Amino acid sequence: MKPEDVVITTEDLRVWYGTAGDPVRAVDGVSFELRAGEILGLVGESGCGKSTLGRGLLGLMPDGAERDGRLLFRDKDMLTLKRREQIALRGRELGLIFQEPLTRLNPLMRISEHFSETLKAHERGITKDQIEHRSLEALRLMGIPPTRYKAFPHEFSGGMRQRLMIALTLVLRPSFVVADEPTTALDVLVEAQIIRMLHDLRDTYETSLLLITHNLGIIAEACDRVAVMYAGRIVEIGDAKTVFRDPQHPYTRELLRSTISLRTTGLNYIEGAPPDLSDPPPGCRFHPRCPDAMEVCAVRVPEPRQQPNGSRTECWAADQANGLVTLTEDERIPLAKEVIAVADEA
Amino acid sequence: MPTKPETPTTGTTTGTDDVVRISDLDVHFALQGSALARLLGRRGRTVKAIDGVNLGLRRGEVLGLVGESGSGKTTLGRAVLGLVPSTAGSITYHGRDRGEVVVSELAGRELRRLRTDMQMVFQDPGAALNPGMTIEEAVGHPLVIHRGLKGEELRGRVAAALEKVGLAPVERYLSKYPADLSGGQKQRAVIARAIILEPEVVIADEPVSMLDMSVRAKILQLMLDLKDELQLTYVYITHDLASAKYVCDRIAIMYLGRIVEIGPTQEIFDNPRHPYTQALLKAIPEPDPDRMVPRDLPRGEIPDAAEPPLGCSFHPRCPQAVAECGWESRDLRALLEEHWTRNPEATYGAERDMVGDLDKLDKPELSAHVGTKDAAGTLALLNRIKAEKPDEPFWRGVETLEEDGNGVAITFTEPTDPALRRAGGVDVACVLYPDPAD
Numbered sequence: 119m120k121p122e123d124v125v126i127t128t129e130d131l132r133v134w135y136g137t138a139g140d141p142v143r144a145v146d147g148v149s150f151e152l153r154a155g156e157i158l159g160l161v162g163e164s165g166c167g168k169s170t171l172g173r174g175l176l177g178l179m180p181d182g183a184e185r186d187g188r189l190l191f192r193d194k195d196m197l198t199l200k201r202r203e204q205i206a207l208r209g210r211e212l213g214l215i216f217q218e219p220l221t222r223l224n225p226l227m228r229i230s231e232h233f234s235e236t237l238k239a240h241e242r243g244i245t246k247d248q249i250e251h252r253s254l255e256a257l258r259l260m261g262i263p264p265t266r267y268k269a270f271p272h273e274f275s276g277g278m279r280q281r282l283m284i285a286l287t288l289v290l291r292p293s294f295v296v297a298d299e300p301t302t303a304l305d306v307l308v309e310a311q312i313i314r315m316l317h318d319l320r321d322t323y324e325t326s327l328l329l330i331t332h333n334l335g336i337i338a339e340a341c342d343r344v345a346v347m348y349a350g351r352i353v354e355i356g357d358a359k360t361v362f363r364d365p366q367h368p369y370t371r372e373l374l375r376s377t378i379s380l381r382t383t384g385l386n387y388i389e390g391a392p393p394d395l396s397d398p399p400p401g402c403r404f405h406p407r408c409p410d411a412m413e414v415c416a417v418r419v420p421e422p423r424q425q426p427n428g429s430r431t432e433c434w435a436a437d438q439a440n441g442l443v444t445l446t447e448d449e450r451i452p453l454a455k456e457v458i459a460v461a462d463e464a
Numbered sequence: 465m466p467t468k469p470e471t472p473t474t475g476t477t478t479g480t481d482d483v484v485r486i487s488d489l490d491v492h493f494a495l496q497g498s499a500l501a502r503l504l505g506r507r508g509r510t511v512k513a514i515d516g517v518n519l520g521l522r523r524g525e526v527l528g529l530v531g532e533s534g535s536g537k538t539t540l541g542r543a544v545l546g547l548v549p550s551t552a553g554s555i556t557y558h559g560r561d562r563g564e565v566v567v568s569e570l571a572g573r574e575l576r577r578l579r580t581d582m583q584m585v586f587q588d589p590g591a592a593l594n595p596g597m598t599i600e601e602a603v604g605h606p607l608v609i610h611r612g613l614k615g616e617e618l619r620g621r622v623a624a625a626l627e628k629v630g631l632a633p634v635e636r637y638l639s640k641y642p643a644d645l646s647g648g649q650k651q652r653a654v655i656a657r658a659i660i661l662e663p664e665v666v667i668a669d670e671p672v673s674m675l676d677m678s679v680r681a682k683i684l685q686l687m688l689d690l691k692d693e694l695q696l697t698y699v700y701i702t703h704d705l706a707s708a709k710y711v712c713d714r715i716a717i718m719y720l721g722r723i724v725e726i727g728p729t730q731e732i733f734d735n736p737r738h739p740y741t742q743a744l745l746k747a748i749p750e751p752d753p754d755r756m757v758p759r760d761l762p763r764g765e766i767p768d769a770a771e772p773p774l775g776c777s778f779h780p781r782c783p784q785a786v787a788e789c790g791w792e793s794r795d796l797r798a799l800l801e802e803h804w805t806r807n808p809e810a811t812y813g814a815e816r817d818m819v820g821d822l823d824k825l826d827k828p829e830l831s832a833h834v835g836t837k838d839a840a841g842t843l844a845l846l847n848r849i850k851a852e853k854p855d856e857p858f859w860r861g862v863e864t865l866e867e868d869g870n871g872v873a874i875t876f877t878e879p880t881d882p883a884l885r886r887a888g889g890v891d892v893a894c895v896l897y898p899d900p901a902d
Contacts, residue, residue, distance in 0.1 A: 163676050254809050263801030264812050265822060275765045276533075305532035305703060310747035310761050332677055335749025359753035376678050378707045379750050380733070385681035385710065391646060463648045463679055 125294050125326045126152040126175065129188040133167075133174040136182040140396040144170035146350035147187070149422070154293070155320040157327045159337035159358065161373070162347035165392045168330045171347070172296040175328065176212050177204050191294065209240045213292035213325075217299045219279035223271040229257075230267050232286055240290050256289040257282075259322055260315060277308035281315070288323060296328045301336065313340045334377050338362050346370045349393050349403035356429030366425045366436040368410045391463055402434065405453065410435040414449035482520035482558060483665060483697050484544055489517045489553035489568075491536075491543050495770055509770045513539040515721035516553070518884075521665070526691070526698040528712035528729070530705055530744075534766045535718040541667045541701045543568075545582055546575050557581065560664055580610050583658040585687075587670040589650035593642040599626070600638040603657045610661060625656040628693070630686060648679040655687065659694060667699045672707065684711055705744055709733055717741050720769055720777040727890025737892045739784045764798070774828050775879030776894065782857065788895060790879035791861025793832035797825040799858050800834075803849045818842055820871070830878070835871020842872045 133145035144167040152158050160168050174185055177196065189196040191211065196204065216222050223232065233253035237244050244252075254264050260281040271279060280300060287295060297316065301309040317340045319325050329341060337344050337358060344362075345355040346369060354367040365371040375386040390407040393399055399406055405415040412434060420432045423442050437443040438450065491514035501508065513536050521527055521544075529537040542548045544555055546567045555567040559581055570578060586592035593602050604622040607613040613621065623634045629652040631637045642650055651671060658666055668687065672680040688711060691698060702708050708715055709729060716726040717738065725738040736742045743762045762781035767773055773780055775790015780798060782789065800819060804812045820836040835842035843865070850859055863875045880895055887897040 163678050251809060254812075258805050258809075261805055263805050264809070265801050265804065265816070277765050305766070306705075306744060306747045307532065307762055308765055310749070311763075313749065314761070333749060334677070334751040338751045338753055339749050339755065362751055362753040373678065374751055376681050377751050378681060378684075378704070378710060379752075380706050380709060380745070380748060381750070381752075382706065382710050385685045387680075387682040387685075388678040463646060463682065 123154045124151050125154050125192060126150075126328075127188070127190040128175070131171075131174065131185065131187040131189055133170050133179060133183055133185050135170075135180075136184070137396065142396045143350050143398065144183075144395055145174055146395075146398075148347075148350075148352050150345060150352060150355055152294070152326045152328065154326055155324050156343065157316070157320070157329055157341045159341035159344040160328055160330045160347060161332065161334060161337055161344060163332065163373075163392050165395070166347045167350045167395070168332075168347050169298055172298050172328060172330050173214075175294075176208065176214055176296060178214070209236070209290050209292065211293050213287040213290065213295040215284055215287050215295060215297040215300050217302055219276070219283040220271070222283060223279065225271055228268050228270055229253075229282060232282075233289060236286055236289060252289055253285075256285040259288070260285040261311075277304055277311065280304060280308075280312060284312070284315070288319070288325070291323055292325060294326045294328075296330065298330045299332070300329070302331070302333075309336075316340055334362075334374060335379065346373070349398050350395055351403065351432065353404065353433065354429055354431045356427070360427050361429055364427050364429075366427065366429050366431040366440075367404075367433045368408050368435060369404050372409070389463070402432070408435075408453075411453035411455070412438075412445070412449060413451045413453055414445055416453055481523050483523045484521040484567075485556045485558070486517055486519040486521075486540075486544070487554050487556075489514055489519075489540075489543065489555060490551040491539055491548055492551040511769045512721050512772070513548075513769065514543060514550075517721075517723055519716065519723065519726070521697060521699060522714075524695065524697055525713040526688075526700055526711055528708040528715040529699060529701045529718055530703065530708050530715055531718035532703060532766050534720070534769060536721040536769075537701045537703075537718050538669055539721075540718070541584070541669055541699055544665075544699065545584055545667060546570055546578060547584075557665075576610075579606070579663075580661045581663050582665040582667065583661065583663040585651075585654055585658050585666060585668040585671045588674050589647060589654045590642065590674075592654050593650060595642055597641075598638065599631075599640050599642070599645070599653050602642070603653055603660060606657060606661050621660060622656075625660045626653075628659065628690065629653070629656040631656065646679075647675045648683060651675060651683055652686065655683075655690070659690060659696075662694065663696070665697045665699070667701070669701045670703070671700075673702065673704065680707070687711070706748055717744070720766060720772055722777065722893065723884065723891075724778065724894070725890055725892045726884070731889040735888060735890075737887050737890060737897060738778075738894050739782045739896075740778045743781075743783075763802070771828065774830070774881075776882055779857075784896060785857040785860065786895060787860045787877040788880040789857075789861065790881070791858060791876045792879075793825045793827065793829040793874075793876075795858055795861075796832050796834070796874065797822050799849065799856070803852070806852070815845055818845060831873065831875045833868065833871055833873050837870045839867040839869065839871055843867050846872060846874075 129149045131145060131148045135142040135144055148171060162168050173179060185197055234249045237249050262278060262281055301312050313336055331337060341358045344358045345352045348369050354361060354370045361370060365374060372388045376388055388407055393403060401417050402415045402420050405411040414434050420434045422430050422432050423437055425431050425436055426440050438445055492510045492512050494510050495508045517540060529540060531537045539548055543550055550568040557565050557567050600622055603625055604618050607618055607621055626634045626637055631652050672683050675683060684707060700711055712729045715729050715732045716723045719740050725741050736745055747761055764781050773790055774792045779785045779789035780795055818838055818841055819834050825832055861876050863877050865874050882893045882895045884891040884893045885897060885899040
């Protein structure tokens with residue numbers, strides 16, 4: 119991999135929300151790289167910091183939120199870049215696809231007007247012909263016929279509207295796009311169509327994509343790599359096929375097991391709920407819910423370590439099983455579990 | 465012009481031990497037309513949310529109603545409870561101790577009494593609970609309304625119900641408000657409220673789709689446990705075939721207000737017969753690293769129920785459609801538009817002028833005319849489109865294609881609107897399966 123191929127680099131990235139009490143550490147020390155044309159899936163339960171991370175990468179945080187650590191877009195340091203320059207990057211280089219297309223399209227504007235507004239705002243001096251040409255090309259790639267160019271948003275079906283939103287993001291040819299649950303509101307068949315289109319994107323544009331979803335099936339079908347997030351940290355990251363075939367972190371394994379798929383023969387679930395991010399548990403944050411927890415997990419935070427299968431994991435149990443660390447006998451004692459009541463479930 | 469439906473020949477969907485029997489049910493909603501149309505007394509269009517459904521709900525089973533949004537599955541569930549008025553047909557409830565009542569004819573007090581026998585679990589637990597009521601009030605409310613309970617007796621019954629759904633220790637939840645609970649806990653409270661009157665039938669409308677992945681299985685397991693404990697009969701409404709596979713005994717696949725396939729769960733999954741069922745199964749994203757994104761998915765989306773396609777409603781998206789599936793002028797427009805999404809802008813510019821007005825293709829007709837002046841050119845264009853994708857099912861339905869004055873005239877095969885017929889262990893509404901009655 120050539121270094122110039124890396125589009126996004128984060129090292130120990132944090133996004134904290136200020137509150138009246140303790141700060142909420144929604145993203146708390148996240149490191150990963152995203153290469154050009156790569157699709158990285160980001161998965162985890164609600165409240166694990168997925169959306170905060172996605173928006174944090176683009177600098178779209180609410181008031182009272184702060185970023186810290188290191189975040190590079192190509193070679194630009196996004197955390198020290200002037201606000202004006204950051205804004206200039208949005209749209210042209212950094213894109214965002216929202217979950218609910220209908221609320222993001224102006225009902226009084228034709229599709230053609232949405233495109234010309236977007237293009238004019240980001241590319242000064244673009245001609246009318248170029249606008250039409252670029253828009254029709256983006257629409258065609260998303261499977262929307264040119265006959266609908268002058269139509270209004272309400273004349274489109276739900277799936278088409280989401281494709282319109284994607285086309286509106288891609289018409290600016292950004293190098294990095296965050297897609298936050300882009301298919302959650304859609305039906306299975308339409309969802310599959312859109313996943314296929316996102317999957318094919320890199321053939322046309324050199325776009326890197328961060329695909330946020332809670333649906334592990336979508337990750338398996340569309341992504342090259344997958345990052346599993348729990349309580350503000352990436353607990354496992356690696357090649358999607360490897361992670362799914364050979365999950366190293368118990369959280370990944372349990373998430374896979376609790377997914378109801380066509381091959382499900384028994385119902386499984388993870389006891390308890392993700393922790394309050396203003397006061398996460400000590401040691402490994404997953405230890406109160408973890409079936410493999412040992413004494414060490416409750417006291418010491420596991421280091422991110424490369425496992426033999428290539429995935430990077432933060433887990434004492436995986437490290438121990440793969441001989442990466444030597445734990446004392448006391449540290450290896452299975453953790454006495456407090457009974458998790460329904461009171462703590464998600 | 466609507467196609468005349470074939471007369472259904474199967475009586476197999478209703479049996480003797482049915483707790484609810486639905487016969488030829490129609491639920492139509494009138495759309496408000498324009499002000500002028502109303503002034504002139506013209507009737508607006510109607511949406512056929514449910515269009516001639518026959519169904520028996522057997523005592524003690526879990527029946528799945530599966531389909532995309534707009535397929536009518538929620539409307540059907542609500543109609544069973546009398547929450548939406550039926551336009552035609554009947555819904556009969558055969559109670560354990562109340563005997564037979566025709567739900568579709570009930571109103572007022574009688575309808576309210578039905579709530580003690582049939583209850584509903586809603587999709588969004590956040591919206592189904594009154595934010596101003598504590599869990600104790602919300603769960604006990606049905607007892608106050610229907611049984612007039614109060615004081616210790618009421619509190620005891622509420623506590624028992626909460627315990628049944630796993631909200632224990634009960635004292636921790638009684639005085640909580642919905643906002644204090646997580647999604648899974650709220651759904652447990654909604655389920656407690658549904659079972660507190662000891663109903664016979666529970667209709668669960670997407671009970672887990674708003675919940676986190678990690679807790680879905682837990683809520684489904686709770687529902688299955690309650691079913692055994694309280695001898696319930698469930699209607700499980702969902703768009704998620706994977707969960708339906710796990711919880712249902714029988715599954716009805718719905719599309720645009722009709723049941724297109726119904727049968728035992730095992731048979732539906734082992735041997736999906738309707739092309740729509742096959743497509744749904746193929747489209748489910750599986751967490752399987754060895755599976756690739758499927759390429760041959762049906763195009764488009766569920767059509768407008770106010771103007772359904774001729775013949776079989778699924779034919780415009782169906783990869784296996786044949787001549788009599790209902791090909792019509794609107795499919796020609798879709799074909800042209802699809803051709804233009806595959807070709808560069810310049811081609812579109814030139815061909816668009818040749819084809820002329822597309823809006824006149826928007827009516828369901830068995831004949832169509834395209835072209836403005838260059839008849840030979842238009843015919844050549846259509847033949848070119850055909851050559852691009854010779855396997856396109858649309859061409860199977862084209863009866864004649866010839867030059868006609870300034871353009872091209874096309875006629876389509878007379879459509880068949882398939883009724884449910886027996887095929888193997890299931891009933892399926894598709895012309896690919898010959899009707900054994902014929």
